[in-house]
Amino acid sequence: MDKYIFIPLLPLIGFCINIWVGKFFKEKAHWVAILAVLGSFIISVMTFVEVVQGKVINYDVYSWVISGNFKVSIGFLIDQLTAIMLIVVTSVSLLVHIYSVGYMHGDTGYYRFFSYLNLFTFSMLMLVTGNNLLQLYFGWEAVGLCSYFLIGYYFRKKSAADAGKKAFIVNRFGDFGFGLGVFMVFITLGTLHYTDIFANLSKLEGQTINILGVDIRLVTLIALLLFCGAVGKSAQIPLHVWLADAMEGPTPVSALIHAATMVTAGVFMVARFNPLYNMSDTAMAVVALTGAITSLFAATIALVQNDIKRIIAYSTVSQLGYMFLACGVGAYAAGIFHLFTHAYFKALLFLGAGSVMHAMAGQLDIQKMGGLRKYMPITFWTFLIASFSIAGIPGLAGFFSKDEILWLAYNGGTIGKIVWVIGTVVAALTAFYSFRIVFLTFFGKFRGTHEEEHHLHESPSSMTIPLLILMVGAISAGWVGIPPLLGGGNWIGHFLEPVLGHPHVHGTHAEEWMVIAISIVVAVGGIFTAAVMYLWAPSIPLFLGRTFKSIYTVLWNKYYVDELYDYTIVRPTKWLASRILVAVTDAKIIEGIVNGVPKLIAEFGERFRKLQTGFLQHYAMGMAFGLFVIVSLVFIFVKI
Amino acid sequence: MVPLEWYIALSTVIFIIGVTGFLIRRNIIIMLICIELMLNAVNLSLIAFSHYLQDLKGQILVIFVITVAAAEAAIGLAILVALYRNKAVVHTDKLTEMKG
């Protein structure tokens, strides 16, 4: 038994302890959870160092079912990609755990919350460390389950319970496709282990499958089916609707879901299956365009929302779109790099928002905030750094990863050019809406009630310390990937190259300078516009809102996607449920059977009880008759 | 030499008489006696088989059957005594409390 197994095992142990006996720990329940994740983080760092030194771990720990060539086993594949993911997951998870000590203080379900966080971490670690598709699928479903638990954590609140259900059901759509993808892989390749799959991928070349009269290449089909799961889990169009509602959960959960444990699973999966995706141009184009459209779509929605957490949530959707965009143009390493940096600044944004909420006693509307800068300086500065980072200000984490993606997209042919344009627009929008939050929340005058103003305070140290640590990440996480042009070595790109390959770059230095310049210009422009509109001339947004009222309404209502789904899916389903299933199937058929069977039995019983005379000889005669039957059967059937 | 089939036939007849007696008599004591009769019929056939097949297992089995028969008679009669003390009947047609 070596140490790798403890990476996922420790959070599982923490979960088991807390869920069973956590009640007795009362306000001490967090110690178990934090120590478990801390241990897992330390082992992850040690493992990361080993991987940096060139070690790749791939072995089966335990085989559960072996049937023919079908093998269900728990195994670990820890290569460069997994090592990066391990660091992201365990470090962010650890900070979120520490932050939750302050944030969840006094909650009745304190131990429950921490055990769920542990389970969530465990699931995600299983997902990233697995060496086979089935384990990935296990983790995939387990994070879905945990997200249900945690989004619906305040289950007494109807909107929270509904949001939990929504997350779970919407994910079901994607997971259905993902499951089919897993089956397809097994049917065509006969194995679920990554190494065997990638070794045999060439067998799929040239095979087609006929679906409804259309010949589809097998690799494309598998890639797209697996991508279905990624779309659901990583909240891409058209399955993005759950992520914004997921804000109903406690804020640390949002940070965990957005930064580390759930939505990144889709990006990780696509990156993990990069040999498969590389074989299919169609699938790549679908991935790239889905990512690009989602990022634009979510960024525009984020422009007009007022709920601080919702804006950040849409920003996550948008940034995830960025990562898929990168994967779609073949820049997997850039996508993972962005995932890495995004984890820190997005966790910081969420935890900062949580800190603001804490001070505002649960108020989420940024129109009712303002001037918080003087009351909570640590939160303000960390939040500001995170916003600079996500906006892409040079030197900070977000800048390097975003720039890497845009530059590689620029090199990626026609589709690459299209997504580069979209990506640049999104970069401008991102800078704008991020600083809209900053200006409306921390600058100007306080716009809430006096009571709220009186209540304003900086959060406790268990909350601010994680903020400060994450701030370091938000500043420096990008330094591992400074491009050669700016004097760096793009270390992370080379590090991930054995797993993810390296896209072909043919652009000139001049073009690269141009891409960088454009992205800096749009970022600064976005921030400047936000400053103009929300600091110096607050009348402009109102004027714009009135002038382009229709556009504003569409954006405010998130393009009416929820309403569309409500009319096309939810209502027909409800109609089917209430009119057909409840009224006919349940009331008539099921209840008919359920009530009919006992009635029938009672009827028969009423008749047959007459047989029970209670007279000993009658029973004896029954036995004698049985003897008679046996003897006659012997006589008839036994032949000599 | 008497053929084995004769013994089987004799044993069958005694057994069936026991069965019939059990089926038609009202008195529980006679019914218990009929059970003894059936057991004896079985013993007879076992001894006959044992003799003709030159194997002692049949006779060992008879010893066990006699043991069980003794136990059964003791228990059965004890139940009868308890029954008679409580209900003062020994006839099966008076004991139909299990009637459905």
Add this chain to the structure above:
Amino acid sequence: MLPQVFFAYFAIVTIALSLIIITRKNPVHSVLWMLVLFFHIAGLYLFLNAEFIAAVQVILYAGAVLVLFLFVIMMLNLKEELSSERFIGEWPIGVALGLSILLFVFFSISKFIAGPSGEFTIERILKETHTKAIGKVLYTEYILPFEVASLILLIAIVGAIVLAKKRT
């Protein structure tokens, strides 16, 4: 010829005695006829070279079990018994069932095939005496069932006492 004659005698007497036993009105008569029957069956056992079993039959059945029956009958009210009906109302059905079973068994007897013979030939049993032969088998090969049988008897004794005891 002689064995057949003896067998015929024993067969006829046992069948007749069985019929008498199941038809007597007075249970005491039934039990006494039963005694005679047991002696005849013991005689048949002697025919079959089973002296030990014959002895056990007489001692155990005739000596113990039937005495038990007699004791119990004496405790009951015989007068009522003598004045009441002896058969149940549906007795023809019982007789018909018994006869049909008998018929089929008789038809099936011709299908009987003897299995392979064992090692205890009549000569061997005669040589080492029947009791010794049985004892050897019983206390070696069948020692465990034998012990279990003794336990059954013990439980039966306890059970009989508990059941027949007066409730205080």
